[in-house]
Amino acid sequence: MNPRQSQALYRERIARAVAAIVRDPLAEHTLQGLAALAHFSPFHFHRVYLSVTGETVAATIRRVRLAQATRQLVQREPSVTRIGQDAGYDSPQAFSRAFRQFTGASPQAFRSRLRQHQGPPVLLETLPAMQVQALRHVGPPATIPHTQRQLRQMLGPTPVRTWLGLAWGDPQVAGDFTYYAGAVFDPATLIQGMTQLEVACGLYAIYTLAGPYAQIGAAINALYAVWLPQSGYEPEDRPVLEHYLNSPRDTAPEALQTRLMIPVRAINAAAGASV
The missing domain is CATH 1.10.10.60 (Homeodomain-like)
Structure with a gap:
Protein backbone atom coordinates (compact mmCIF):
# COMPACT_ATOMS: atom_id res chain seq x y z
CA MET A 1 0.00 0.00 0.00
CA ARG A 115 -33.75 36.08 7.80
CA GLN A 116 -33.25 39.69 6.83
CA HIS A 117 -29.92 39.29 5.03
CA GLN A 118 -28.46 42.23 6.90
CA GLY A 119 -25.04 43.08 5.53
CA PRO A 120 -23.95 42.50 1.93
CA PRO A 121 -26.98 42.07 -0.35
CA VAL A 122 -27.58 39.20 -2.74
CA LEU A 123 -26.14 40.13 -6.12
CA LEU A 124 -26.74 38.61 -9.55
CA GLU A 125 -23.63 38.06 -11.61
CA THR A 126 -22.81 36.08 -14.74
CA LEU A 127 -19.54 34.23 -14.27
CA PRO A 128 -17.37 32.97 -17.14
CA ALA A 129 -16.62 29.28 -17.62
CA MET A 130 -13.86 27.97 -15.37
CA GLN A 131 -11.44 25.07 -15.40
CA VAL A 132 -11.03 23.96 -11.79
CA GLN A 133 -8.42 21.52 -10.53
CA ALA A 134 -10.14 19.68 -7.73
CA LEU A 135 -9.86 17.05 -5.02
CA ARG A 136 -12.99 15.04 -4.27
CA HIS A 137 -14.09 14.97 -0.65
CA VAL A 138 -14.58 11.52 0.86
CA GLY A 139 -16.51 11.27 4.11
CA PRO A 140 -19.19 13.30 5.91
CA PRO A 141 -19.48 17.07 5.35
CA ALA A 142 -18.00 17.70 8.79
CA THR A 143 -14.57 16.59 7.51
CA ILE A 144 -14.53 18.94 4.49
CA PRO A 145 -11.92 21.21 6.17
CA HIS A 146 -9.49 18.28 6.10
CA THR A 147 -9.96 17.88 2.33
CA GLN A 148 -9.32 21.61 1.88
CA ARG A 149 -6.12 21.33 3.94
CA GLN A 150 -5.04 18.32 1.90
CA LEU A 151 -5.58 20.27 -1.33
CA ARG A 152 -3.41 23.13 -0.08
CA GLN A 153 -0.70 20.66 0.93
CA MET A 154 -0.80 19.01 -2.50
CA LEU A 155 -0.48 22.36 -4.28
CA GLY A 156 2.29 23.66 -2.04
CA PRO A 157 3.79 26.84 -3.52
CA THR A 158 1.66 26.71 -6.69
CA PRO A 159 0.25 30.23 -7.34
CA VAL A 160 -3.54 29.86 -6.99
CA ARG A 161 -5.88 32.56 -8.31
CA THR A 162 -9.06 31.28 -6.66
CA TRP A 163 -9.83 28.78 -3.88
CA LEU A 164 -13.24 27.15 -4.25
CA GLY A 165 -15.64 24.60 -2.88
CA LEU A 166 -17.98 22.93 -5.39
CA ALA A 167 -21.09 21.17 -4.10
CA TRP A 168 -23.86 19.13 -5.69
CA GLY A 169 -26.95 18.03 -3.76
CA ASP A 170 -28.01 18.38 -0.15
CA PRO A 171 -25.51 17.49 2.62
CA GLN A 172 -28.44 16.57 4.88
CA VAL A 173 -29.63 13.82 2.50
CA ALA A 174 -27.60 10.62 2.58
CA GLY A 175 -26.14 9.74 -0.82
CA ASP A 176 -27.22 13.04 -2.39
CA PHE A 177 -24.15 15.16 -1.69
CA THR A 178 -20.89 15.52 -3.61
CA TYR A 179 -18.19 18.03 -2.75
CA TYR A 180 -14.84 18.97 -4.31
CA ALA A 181 -12.18 21.23 -2.88
CA GLY A 182 -11.01 23.22 -5.89
CA ALA A 183 -8.47 25.73 -7.10
CA VAL A 184 -8.10 27.80 -10.26
CA PHE A 185 -4.50 28.05 -11.49
CA ASP A 186 -2.33 27.35 -14.54
CA PRO A 187 -3.48 23.97 -15.96
CA ALA A 188 0.13 23.21 -16.88
CA THR A 189 0.87 22.73 -13.19
CA LEU A 190 -1.86 20.10 -12.66
CA ILE A 191 -0.94 17.92 -9.70
CA GLN A 192 -1.19 14.14 -10.00
CA GLY A 193 -4.21 12.78 -8.15
CA MET A 194 -6.43 15.76 -8.86
CA THR A 195 -9.44 16.02 -11.18
CA GLN A 196 -10.13 18.76 -13.72
CA LEU A 197 -13.71 20.02 -13.57
CA GLU A 198 -15.39 22.23 -16.15
CA VAL A 199 -17.78 24.78 -14.64
CA ALA A 200 -20.02 26.25 -17.32
CA CYS A 201 -20.64 29.95 -17.77
CA GLY A 202 -23.84 31.04 -16.06
CA LEU A 203 -25.80 33.33 -13.77
CA TYR A 204 -25.29 33.14 -10.00
CA ALA A 205 -26.98 34.64 -6.97
CA ILE A 206 -24.06 35.73 -4.80
CA TYR A 207 -24.06 36.48 -1.09
CA THR A 208 -20.85 37.41 0.75
CA LEU A 209 -20.81 35.76 4.16
CA ALA A 210 -18.67 37.28 6.90
CA GLY A 211 -17.78 34.86 9.67
CA PRO A 212 -16.72 31.26 10.37
CA TYR A 213 -17.13 28.56 7.76
CA ALA A 214 -19.54 26.85 10.17
CA GLN A 215 -22.12 29.43 9.06
CA ILE A 216 -21.96 28.42 5.39
CA GLY A 217 -24.56 25.64 5.55
CA ALA A 218 -27.10 27.75 7.42
CA ALA A 219 -26.54 30.74 5.13
CA ILE A 220 -27.08 28.64 2.00
CA ASN A 221 -30.22 27.13 3.52
CA ALA A 222 -31.49 30.65 4.24
CA LEU A 223 -30.82 31.74 0.66
CA TYR A 224 -32.87 28.80 -0.63
CA ALA A 225 -35.64 29.20 1.95
CA VAL A 226 -35.95 32.99 2.20
CA TRP A 227 -34.37 34.77 -0.76
CA LEU A 228 -34.93 32.40 -3.68
CA PRO A 229 -38.76 32.01 -3.48
CA GLN A 230 -39.18 35.81 -3.64
CA SER A 231 -36.51 36.47 -6.25
CA GLY A 232 -38.12 35.49 -9.54
CA TYR A 233 -35.32 32.97 -10.10
CA GLU A 234 -34.95 29.23 -9.66
CA PRO A 235 -31.89 26.98 -9.17
CA GLU A 236 -30.10 25.75 -12.27
CA ASP A 237 -28.29 22.43 -12.64
CA ARG A 238 -24.75 23.57 -11.87
CA PRO A 239 -22.76 23.23 -8.65
CA VAL A 240 -23.13 25.65 -5.77
CA LEU A 241 -19.79 27.44 -5.43
CA GLU A 242 -18.05 28.64 -2.29
CA HIS A 243 -15.34 31.20 -3.08
CA TYR A 244 -12.98 31.59 -0.12
CA LEU A 245 -11.72 35.17 -0.17
CA ASN A 246 -9.20 34.70 2.65
CA SER A 247 -7.68 31.83 4.62
CA PRO A 248 -8.24 30.51 8.17
CA ARG A 249 -4.48 30.01 8.35
CA ASP A 250 -3.93 33.74 8.84
CA THR A 251 -7.42 35.13 9.48
CA ALA A 252 -9.57 35.05 12.63
CA PRO A 253 -12.83 33.05 12.20
CA GLU A 254 -15.03 36.14 12.56
CA ALA A 255 -13.04 37.91 9.80
CA LEU A 256 -13.33 35.13 7.21
CA GLN A 257 -15.19 36.05 4.03
CA THR A 258 -16.84 33.58 1.67
CA ARG A 259 -18.79 34.32 -1.49
CA LEU A 260 -21.70 31.85 -1.64
CA MET A 261 -22.81 31.40 -5.25
CA ILE A 262 -26.06 29.64 -6.16
CA PRO A 263 -26.57 28.94 -9.89
CA VAL A 264 -29.90 30.38 -11.01
CA ARG A 265 -32.00 31.22 -14.03
CA ALA A 266 -35.02 33.48 -14.46
CA ILE A 267 -38.27 31.55 -13.97
CA ASN A 268 -39.94 33.18 -17.00
CA ALA A 269 -37.00 32.36 -19.23
CA ALA A 270 -37.04 28.74 -18.11
CA ALA A 271 -40.80 28.46 -18.74
CA GLY A 272 -40.44 30.01 -22.16
CA ALA A 273 -37.71 27.58 -23.10
CA SER A 274 -39.98 24.61 -22.38
CA VAL A 275 -42.84 25.76 -24.60
Missing part, protein backbone atom coordinates in the same frame (compact mmCIF):
# COMPACT_ATOMS: atom_id res chain seq x y z
CA ASN A 2 1.48 3.35 -1.05
CA PRO A 3 1.39 6.43 1.25
CA ARG A 4 -1.58 8.00 -0.55
CA GLN A 5 -3.64 4.82 -0.21
CA SER A 6 -2.68 4.60 3.45
CA GLN A 7 -3.79 8.20 4.07
CA ALA A 8 -7.09 7.54 2.28
CA LEU A 9 -7.71 4.50 4.47
CA TYR A 10 -7.02 6.51 7.63
CA ARG A 11 -9.46 9.22 6.47
CA GLU A 12 -12.10 6.63 5.64
CA ARG A 13 -11.82 5.01 9.06
CA ILE A 14 -11.86 8.31 10.95
CA ALA A 15 -14.82 9.40 8.78
CA ARG A 16 -16.85 6.57 10.33
CA ALA A 17 -16.34 8.11 13.76
CA VAL A 18 -17.19 11.61 12.50
CA ALA A 19 -20.31 10.26 10.77
CA ALA A 20 -21.48 8.77 14.07
CA ILE A 21 -21.09 12.15 15.76
CA VAL A 22 -22.92 13.95 12.94
CA ARG A 23 -25.71 11.37 12.92
CA ASP A 24 -26.44 11.85 16.64
CA PRO A 25 -24.56 14.84 18.11
CA LEU A 26 -26.23 14.52 21.54
CA ALA A 27 -25.28 10.88 22.08
CA GLU A 28 -22.65 9.93 24.66
CA HIS A 29 -19.70 9.52 22.30
CA THR A 30 -16.84 7.85 24.17
CA LEU A 31 -13.30 7.48 22.85
CA GLN A 32 -13.62 3.73 23.22
CA GLY A 33 -16.81 3.59 21.17
CA LEU A 34 -15.55 5.88 18.43
CA ALA A 35 -12.22 4.04 18.30
CA ALA A 36 -14.08 0.76 17.79
CA LEU A 37 -16.04 2.26 14.88
CA ALA A 38 -12.77 3.37 13.26
CA HIS A 39 -10.99 0.10 14.08
CA PHE A 40 -8.20 1.81 16.02
CA SER A 41 -6.84 1.04 19.45
CA PRO A 42 -8.38 3.39 22.07
CA PHE A 43 -4.84 4.17 23.21
CA HIS A 44 -3.91 5.69 19.83
CA PHE A 45 -7.27 6.74 18.42
CA HIS A 46 -7.31 10.31 19.73
CA ARG A 47 -3.91 11.17 18.25
CA VAL A 48 -4.86 9.68 14.89
CA TYR A 49 -8.19 11.53 15.00
CA LEU A 50 -6.46 14.82 15.74
CA SER A 51 -3.93 14.32 12.93
CA VAL A 52 -6.66 13.55 10.36
CA THR A 53 -9.32 16.11 11.35
CA GLY A 54 -7.17 18.85 12.85
CA GLU A 55 -9.26 18.97 16.03
CA THR A 56 -10.06 16.89 19.11
CA VAL A 57 -13.10 14.64 19.42
CA ALA A 58 -14.58 17.03 21.99
CA ALA A 59 -14.10 19.96 19.58
CA THR A 60 -15.86 18.04 16.80
CA ILE A 61 -18.82 17.23 19.04
CA ARG A 62 -19.10 20.85 20.17
CA ARG A 63 -18.79 22.15 16.59
CA VAL A 64 -21.36 19.70 15.18
CA ARG A 65 -23.85 20.56 17.92
CA LEU A 66 -23.43 24.28 17.27
CA ALA A 67 -23.59 23.78 13.50
CA GLN A 68 -26.86 21.92 14.03
CA ALA A 69 -28.06 24.94 16.02
CA THR A 70 -27.24 27.30 13.12
CA ARG A 71 -29.47 25.22 10.84
CA GLN A 72 -32.31 25.31 13.36
CA LEU A 73 -32.01 29.08 13.71
CA VAL A 74 -32.95 29.51 10.04
CA GLN A 75 -36.49 28.42 10.96
CA ARG A 76 -38.97 30.49 12.98
CA GLU A 77 -39.38 27.63 15.44
CA PRO A 78 -38.18 26.35 17.86
CA SER A 79 -37.16 29.09 20.28
CA VAL A 80 -33.54 30.00 20.89
CA THR A 81 -33.83 28.52 24.40
CA ARG A 82 -35.08 25.20 23.01
CA ILE A 83 -32.33 25.13 20.38
CA GLY A 84 -29.74 25.64 23.13
CA GLN A 85 -31.23 22.77 25.12
CA ASP A 86 -31.18 20.56 22.01
CA ALA A 87 -27.49 21.42 21.60
CA GLY A 88 -26.80 20.16 25.10
CA TYR A 89 -26.51 23.44 27.02
CA ASP A 90 -28.10 23.75 30.45
CA SER A 91 -28.81 27.48 30.28
CA PRO A 92 -29.49 30.11 27.60
CA GLN A 93 -26.46 32.05 28.85
CA ALA A 94 -24.10 29.11 28.35
CA PHE A 95 -25.51 28.46 24.88
CA SER A 96 -25.29 32.12 23.89
CA ARG A 97 -21.68 32.35 25.08
CA ALA A 98 -20.62 29.21 23.18
CA PHE A 99 -22.55 30.23 20.08
CA ARG A 100 -20.98 33.69 20.05
CA GLN A 101 -17.50 32.16 20.30
CA PHE A 102 -18.39 29.81 17.44
CA THR A 103 -19.99 32.30 15.02
CA GLY A 104 -19.12 35.77 16.29
CA ALA A 105 -22.78 36.61 16.91
CA SER A 106 -25.46 35.84 19.48
CA PRO A 107 -28.08 33.23 18.47
CA GLN A 108 -30.79 35.89 18.13
CA ALA A 109 -28.58 38.21 16.05
CA PHE A 110 -27.54 35.29 13.86
CA ARG A 111 -31.19 34.33 13.28
CA SER A 112 -32.17 37.92 12.44
CA ARG A 113 -29.25 38.37 10.05
CA LEU A 114 -30.07 35.20 8.13
